[in-house]
Amino acid sequence: MARIPLDQDPSADEMIIPSDLAAAKVSEQRILGEIEQHNYSEVSRFAVKLALEEAITNAIKHGNRNDPTKHITIRFRVTPEETVIWLTDEGNGFDPTSVPDPTLDENLSKPNGRGIMLMRAYMDEVSFGQAGRQVRLVKLNRG
């Protein structure tokens, strides 16, 4: 059976939040609550929480540049099999391939630049769309 794309899936939930950490936290907690209900492992819950923290922080700081008039759209679907999250900001986008590898020796002592690498390390799929304004995160539930 063909999968319905998340942006056309009526069973997916959508939250549109302002660029502020308090609102972002509520959204994150809501998704994590659903994941808990579907008995994802502790390791998977940690992974989704980390990826969400990184994606939301990127959207607020780098995408929307802390502009309180801009929003973040979070669309998600949590099933017993997988969690899929699409997060879209209203910024100018970026080229994900241009982000330096934070694990290279010359970047190790820099205090930032690890968000995308961590999303990729902890999620099963990470992809970018809309010229970098949108990130899609997928975590499979392996029990």
Added chain:
Amino acid sequence: MADMPTQTPLHIEAERGADRVIAKVRGSATMDTCDRLREGLSELVREAVPLMVLDLSELDFICSDGLGVLISAYHECRRRGGQVRLASPTPPILRLLDITKLGKVLPIFPSVEAALGAPLSRSD
């Protein structure tokens, strides 16, 4: 709607000695608590002790901003002639430190005692 999972509040507890400070970091360092972590560690770094050990045994989560705070504390501590060491991270935090290779910058020890006992070196 699903129940909201609880998040452990971030808390730093410092134990001071003549030439060292042990900072126990408890809870979750997340996007909304990293400022507290930054303020807490900055305050301790300003005391300019030769050695600051961060006891991570009760840190259950840290995001990349939180890792950045640890690195900034390391830089600031070095600038003042001191050193920062990480002690007893839990398995998920240790995995994060491994993935980011931060152990190359911030020395990681299995216990606070081991972190305190290792000789101070220029490379720390």
